[in-house]
Amino acid sequence: MVLYASLFLSRRRVRTGSVDRWFNIILISAALWSMSSMILHAAPDFVNIHWITQSLTLTNLVIPLAVFGFVTHFLSLKKQQAWIGFGVILFLIATVLTVFGFVVTDITVSEGLIWLDFGPGVYIAAGFWSFFMYSAAFFLLRDRRRSKDREFRRRVFYLLVVLVLLTFGNTLNVTPLAVYPVDQLLAALAAALIALSISRTQLLEVQRFARQLVVLLAFLSVFIVVVSGLIYFLGQLEEGTLQIAGVLAASSVAVLLLSYRPLRRRILALIDRIVAPESYDVRALLYSVSKTSNRLRLPQELGIELLQEMQKVIGYSSASIFLKSPSSDTYRAIAILGLPRRARSVTFQTNSPLLAEQDRYHYAMYVDRLHDLPRMQALWIDEWETLQLLKADVLVPVFADDEIIGLITMGSRANNVAYARLELQQTLPTVANQISIALDNSRLYAREQTRADALARANADLRRLDQMRDELIQNMSHELRTPLAVIHGYADLLAEDLASSVALSPQEIAEIILKQSERLQALVNDILTFSLIDTDKGQMMHVDMAGLVSGLVNTIVAAINPGVAVTISVPSEPTFVLGTRDQLRQVIDNLLGNAMKFSPEGGAVHIEVIQKNGEVITSVSDEGEGIKAEDYERIWKRFYKVDSSLSRMYGGAGLGLAIAKKIVERHGGWVGVESVEGTGSTFRFGLLAIAPPPSPNDNKRLETHSSAKHVAEPTLIRQGEEPLKQTHAS
Amino acid sequence: MDRYRRKTSDLVYNRQYERAWQRHCGFLDLTLPEFLAIQNRLMEEQVAVAKQSRLWQLMFPETIGDLDVTNFREIIPLTRYEDYYPHLKDRADDILARPIVDWSRTTGRGGRPKWAPYTREAYTNLGISGLGAGILSAAQHRGDVRIRPNDISVTNVAPRPYTSALMLEAASEMFNFQYVPPLDVASELTFHERIAEGFKGAMVEGMDLLGAMTVVLVKMGDAFQKGELQRDQEQREIPHPRAVWRYIRARIRARREGRSYVLPRDIWQLKGLQCGGTDTFLYRDKIKEQWGLYPHESYVGTEAGIMASQAWSGTDMTFIPAAAFFEFIPEQAWAAERLQGISPTETVLLDEVEVGKRYDVVVSNFYGGAFLRYRLHDVIQITALRSEELGIEIPQFQFAGRSGDFIDLSSFAGLIDEKQILQGLKRSDINYEDWVMCKEIVESEPHLHLYIELEKNIVMPEHTIRERLHKALKEVNREYADIETMLGFVPLDVTCLQTGSFDRYVKWQVAQGADLGHLKPTRIQPGATAMALLLQMKAAGE
Secondary structure, three states, X not given: OHHHHHHHHHEOOOOOOHHHHHHHHHHHHHHXXXXXXXXXXXXXXXOOHHHXXXXXXXXXXXHHHHHHHHHHHHOOOOOHHHHHHHHHHHHHHHHHHHHOOOOEEEEEEEOOEEEEEEOOHHHHHHHHHHHHHHHHHHHHHHHHHHOOOHHHHHHHHHHHHHHHHHHHHHXXXXXXXXXXXXXXXXXXXXXXXHHHHHHHHOOOOEOHHHHHHXXXXXXXXXHHHHHHHHHHHHOOOOOOHHHHHHHHHHHHHHHHHHHOHHHHHHHHHHHHHHHOOOOOOHHHHHHHHHHHHHOOOOHHHHHHHHHHHHHHHHOEOOEEEEEEOOOOOEEEEEEEEXXXXXXXXXXXXXXXXXXXXXXXXXXXEEHHHHOOOHHHHHOOHHHHHHHHHOOOOEEEEEEEOOEEEEEEEEOOEHHHOOOOHHHHHHHHHHHHHHHHHHHHHHHXXXXXXHHHHHHHHHHHHHHHHHHHHHHHHHHHHHHHHHHHHHHHXXXXXXXXXXXXXXXXXXXHHHHHHHHHHHHHHHHHHHHHHHHHOOOOOOOOEEEEHHHHHHHHHHHHHHHOOOOOEEEEEEOOOOOEEEEOHHHHHHHHHHHHHHHHHHOOOOOEEEEEEEEEOOEEEEEEEOOOOOOOHHHOOHHHOOOOOOOHHHHHHHOOOOOHHHHHHHHHHHOOOEXXXXXXXXXXXXXXXXXXXXOOOOOHHHHOOOOOOOXXXXXXXXXXXXXXXXXXXXXXXX | OOOOOOOHHHHHHOOXXXXXXXXXXXXXXXXXXXXXXXXXHHHHHHHHHHOOOHHHHHHOOOOOOOOOOOOHHHHOOOEOHHHHHHHHOOOOOOOOOOOEEEEEEEEOHHHOEXXXXXXXXXXXXXXXXXXXXXXXXXXXXXXXXXXXXXXXEEEOOOOOOEHHHHHHHHHHOOOOOEEEOOHHHHOOOOHHHHHHHHHHHHHHHOOOEEEEEHHHHHHHHHHHHHOHHHHHHHHXXXXXXXXXXXXXXXXXXXXXXXXXXXXXXXXXOOOEEEEEOOOHHHHHHHHHHHHOOOOEEEEEEOOOEEEEEEOOOOOOEEEOOOOOEEEEEXXXXXXXXXXXXXXXXXXXOHHXXXXXXXXXXXXXXXXXXXXXXXXXXXXXXXXEOOEOOOOEOOOEEEEEEEOOOEEEOOHHHOEEEHHHHHHHHHHOOOOEEEEEEEEEEEOOEEEEEEEEEEOOOOOOOHHHHHHHHHHHHHHHOHHHHOHHHHHOOOOEEXXXXXXXXXXXXXXXXXXXXXXXHHOOOOOEOOOHHHHHHHHHHHHHHO
């Protein structure tokens, strides 16, 4: 009765219909049966034994009918009304037989035991019992076999156990074994199992407190029965008052034990673990999350720590946190736990219905249920598979300013303990809010960290530039001072008329002065060119790169290193780009000049122009000493020289490549270098190819190339043809 | 059922009716923008997936590179089965980008079989929609899930590999129906045997859900009324006791209503009744009277499965957004095609349709399916942009018929086209000047009506022509052969036109300034004006 009252009072307002009604009937009849049995056993002298027996028999008959009614509704069996009507008729027959004494014909109490003599009606009663209980068991087993649903199968399992206990208890009742407290013990166990099945399977929607109470009472009754039974068997007290004394004693002990608060807490916690494993101390969870959140971390580190902390309380097997990427329309995993490595690369699009649905409901949802929402039909197959990869049972949205910024996925818990409704609607969203704040702080921290890193990098760059400037000044002063010193020296010789002292004619001295002044001028020009590239408003026009390259080669070869063989490979058709002819000439000039300078005597330089993937790519390969891989980036910087001694040998301010890069990039192109140390380097630049001009007068192809006097002839190779000629300088 | 971890029957076991409703009938709760958003997103996926398929690469080699969800309606023309036939005829397993789990078949025009591949996801979706139709057929209001595990389902539909059989199998993976006869047994039976076994089993086991062709139900109901089935019942050697009890109970019910005959509704108290056939609307009241329920209809096609379904009440249907991407050719476009041979190019979407207008349906598969901008040649009529009564926000429609030059007399009779009639007339050895064929409803029954002008000086009674043509058509069209058995009458009428009727029509057309290609009337369903002109002389003669 207490069981029933506690369940009834604590019930949520959930409409569960006829299943509930039948369940109530089972509980009431079981309670009445138990009470009648207890009274009969405990105080046979104080009551009308005949009427109590009748009552016991009748309530006993209600149970199979109620169980069958419950099962027919629980399994949605067909023809429920017909079956129950049939049952009611049989029940009425059995009732009549019972009332008129055809079931129990005589009752005697002897030595504390009740002896019943049964009449022919007992067969009908037993048949009634068996028919409905076994039918109920049959239907339960049948549908359990048909269903693969774990939850359903578990519920049915508990119900079957309850059926077995009830049947066993009833069988005991009509045998000499029906001695107190065995049947009482069975009744209490059955009640405990019913309570447990309600709790473990959430068969009925009852509050956590009620579940605790029910289980507590059930186990308490078992305890009392055991204690009073022990007193009964071991005690020497007089019969009659014995049981009452036992019950009172056991109850007193139980109340005393429960009044000790720490013990009560432990017992309740133990019960919680049995009946409501989805319940946990929310305060402890929040404390743990907020404590973790207080530490400044990068989002990735914080994410994994949060998942680990929550795992300790919630008990999920796997989880992940996704955050909206600030730079793209995707949600990326920042932390994963208990998932395969490839889960890290999972992304969700912002337009995914997964997130749209979360945005709509604002609370955690079962993935399983999410699939049933009509709008989720828009989910892609890949997204289903992603959820499977993430082993996600529950999705918890993370909000900031009422806007979804992330998603937490949680996997199943040990023993497949379901996430409770309160958990989904209140606990997890509250935790998610806490996490949202923590992640926001973490993001700010990460942003500051990035900014600090950038500042540190800028500082380092400035220092390096400073160093480079110092080096430049040293180099420049050397570069400038050397020709100036030469000019000054030879001019002084001329002024003092001392030319004969160096065995040079005035004319030769003048030539030296002229050459050194030209070198000086070139240096100054380089510096000016570099600074003026951006302001040069040269005319943009169609430029045939192949023609341009061919035209330039002879001049440069003659001017720089006539001991180097040059080969050229250009397409048979003009290759046009849009650009400033002088600036592009400067690029080739610089690259080719470098290649010639750094190639050893007798070496070869190859220039190639090709059109590929909508680009005109010009490459210059030399057989110089090559460039170290770590210098690939630096060589394009101003004033940088790969090797200062070598550079000094050839002169130059370290601006040639920087100028080339700046010009090419200004034309929307790219530059690159490949090199093998000791073998040579290839410098390339690419520019967007354009269609030929309508009137290509300005872009005539140079078909032939003449070599300058006493220099190696550059060789022209038409692409797709064999080289026409290749000459090495002696 | 990868996507759905729990079967729908498990949801029902656990009294989660709302979830079951949302899963299968939730499309009725969508708004139009939500409907279109689902369509667009699934199409985006489809284009990305199907671009990788061998089929699409073979079919659209030039455009496939640029194809995306924003431009597919511009760069892909409307397609027909003939476009797919060379690639699908061999039923290659690797023709699609996703694994094919089954092939559905139908008989196309001219009797050539059409095959449609189903991917796993499409197959699952077929089951979802099929079960949804079952739930809706039994529902009486929104959210009303009345079907229960172990309900007995009798379905007299075409066997595998027809779509309806596939749908049953897919639905059976989600719900524990008790099929009578069992699906594996049913697949071995002929159409007639399946009907017989179904009702025979239902006499013993009972029946909760029934799916059948409308004409079969009507014929059965009529037979009950005439007492034919009762006589059959009496002729049985040893009737099953439960069948006898069912029959006795039915007689009591009939007697209580003062009837001397038993109706199917006396024998079975059905939860849901699903009917197939374009003429179901003709028999709604009759079926209600005989079977106790109004028939529930769905719009099903081999190429895209269940595309639309009626709600729990009313005769209008609602499109299912996950079934396929829907486009609609406006009436004027397909009319222009029919009259002037101009192929329609432009289509509208569901948010652009207008009430009262008729549209030819174009579908594109989802879930890696084969068909892109596939024209079904089905004409629907939009009846409302929303249903105020049922609270449905998606446009409502009714099936209006088939576009183009064929007649759909009754769903199981196949399509009757000009070629078949020509073959029939040739076999019948009938010499004629010309003819037209119309579908007409006579006393609530669909009939083919041939209006024929015989050659000069040839006299042949109309009933002779009728008999010969009927016989010949039975040879030409296998489905037509069953029609007499099914309907219980010969659905063919013949009227001989006066000599010169077609000449007169041609002259009239010339006077109207018609071009040479349109001087003669369309032979199939020529239209009211043409018929009036053709019959004018006959009326004058009489």
